[in-house]
Amino acid sequence: MIASVIFSVLLIGGFGWFTMNILKIRSNILRGRDLNRNDQPKERWKTMALVALGQKKMFARPIPALLHLGIYVAFVITQVELIEIITDGITGSHRIFMPALGSFYTFIISIIEILSVAALIATIGFLSRRNILKLARFHKPEMKGFPTFDANMILCMELLLVTCIFTMNGADEALYLQGASHASPEAGSFGFAISSWIGPHLFGGFRVETLHILERIGWWGHWIMVLTFLNYLPYSKHFHILLAFPNTYYSNLEKKGKFTNMEAVTNEVKLMLDPNAEPFTAAPATEGAPQRFGAKDVTDLTWKNLMDAYTCTECGRCTSSCPANITGKKLSPRKIMMDTRDRMVELGDARRKNGQEYEDGKFLLGDYISEEEVWACTSCNACVQECPVNIDPLSIIIDLRRYLVMEESKMPSELAGMLTNIENNGAPWQFSPADRGKWIYED
């Protein structure tokens, strides 16, 4: 009875806190500018099915893809067991679905056990890649401190979760063999794929009382880990396990080379080119306060850019394929995403505390991302191509450039010259437009 109450309090508290954090993240994402990504629903579902559910882009690198698949499938299937844990926890029953499901129950739990072993192997593999093999992409400057801790923390939680599952099932199996399991009054075996071996071999020599305690440690440990994991997610890069789905649904479905058209500029340019227009009396093209050209802070980015930032799991495939980063420049597309998220969290917290109009005097551009990074991009789309969850760092970089150039006229001096040439000569170099056809007559 007391156990059921404690369980239910943890359940409500855990899910309540999680919901509150989800709403915070949602409100942060909605601080971004509008963007319509509701067209072509069929294509969007397809993209989500292939990229998020099917992990299509992960398989560009087969080894981590297989390890990741192990954890992913185990994680999804293990949720089935959670249904029983929650039901048992609230009602005080023990393996409530076992009698009704019979051999199907054995089958499901066996599958979960086999996948848990796969997840265990994969987790050890991932920990080794980060901490023993020290793969370069996990040790870039932006990974110092919390990001590295965060990644290891998640992997350790996974180890703990799997340990709990096997302690629970293994101890219960040992009890069952002695006829002392709460699942059945008689002696027997659950016949689960892994714990039918673990039970007698690891827990065989224990006394019944000890086994009951061990089984409970495994069961409660599992439940507490689930809640801890759930509530750690919103603070972690691991949030991708949820956002990967909406983020791929709202993918950019246009060709990667197509940069967004700035409507506000189109209206201005049309006025300038229209001989009949009277620019001084023309009504303003947009209602309300004029928006900044480009982006100086996270609120100037679109909600999709901000969702991208929360979806980023800091794998660094973008950075490891970025020509600027490969050749030692400061730009790292992963850092662009991490900075965007960090700034969004900072601004969101400040505004929840001090009111929605509050300005803290800080900006994404300058306080987080430097001009040097922004100008090192070749717009090659390698980062966009590589991202396993369809994040687009390039569009943020371009919006930061737009702000620098159009609001502050700040750019490398050679680019200023190039732009002047285009404006005066219709070419990025200083050639006379009249000479454009000269090549036809040259030898």
Added chain:
Amino acid sequence: MSTIHVPTMAEMMAQGQNPDILFWVGCSGSFDDRAKKITKALVRILNECKVNFAVLGAEESCTGDPAKRAGNEFTFQMQAMMNIQVLNGYKVKKIVTACPHCFNTLKNEYPELGGNYEVIHHTQLIQELINSGKLSLKDGGVFKGKKITFHDPCYLGRANDVYEAPRALIEKLDAELVEMKRCKTTGLCCGAGGAQMFKESEKGNKEVNVERTGDALETQASIIATGCPFCNTMMTDGVKNFNKESEIQVLDVAELIASAAEL
């Protein structure tokens, strides 16, 4: 080498004619001495196949690509709107260009500003010409048995998913197409895109074009084929950086085809 025949849209219009396709030459193709050779190679192919084409000549202007990538949307849209006025004035329906940056901008970024055209890259047009039998390459051509590697221009490949047309052309040369370790979707940029062509690079430990030329040299190819005038410049400079000019040539796919067809 035969003399080339290049009518302008204005000339054709004066004669009451309408070309089937506009050849958008681009700034590089018009002004850069190296790129002009690519332009002429393509023209010789068009002439050989009796393609009814025209250029804009002095009426052409920068598409605005480098301005847009540099963040100057005003300059980009001014260029785009002026070009669209000219193109729509001539009722242009179809455009071919040898520059992936022009290709991308005309194809993807002009429609929202009122410019709707069918835009193809020159490698796609040449592939069509060969497939339809209008262009034939000479047997046992100059490239027979040579190793050729293709450098994917970002604005052709990743940006627009065109990977096969240039490769199909190289295979028609009877040459051995060897891929670099980073190719197609994982191809490494030459370092020129995003307006980098027009500025010094930021502080780092290597130039991007040197890194990329390293990939090409590893393949032991004797020719680096490209489909972009900027990539061409960057790769040519990269080869010079390694002092390998005598061992490896940088050529546009149009130049390869023009020499294989003995044009």
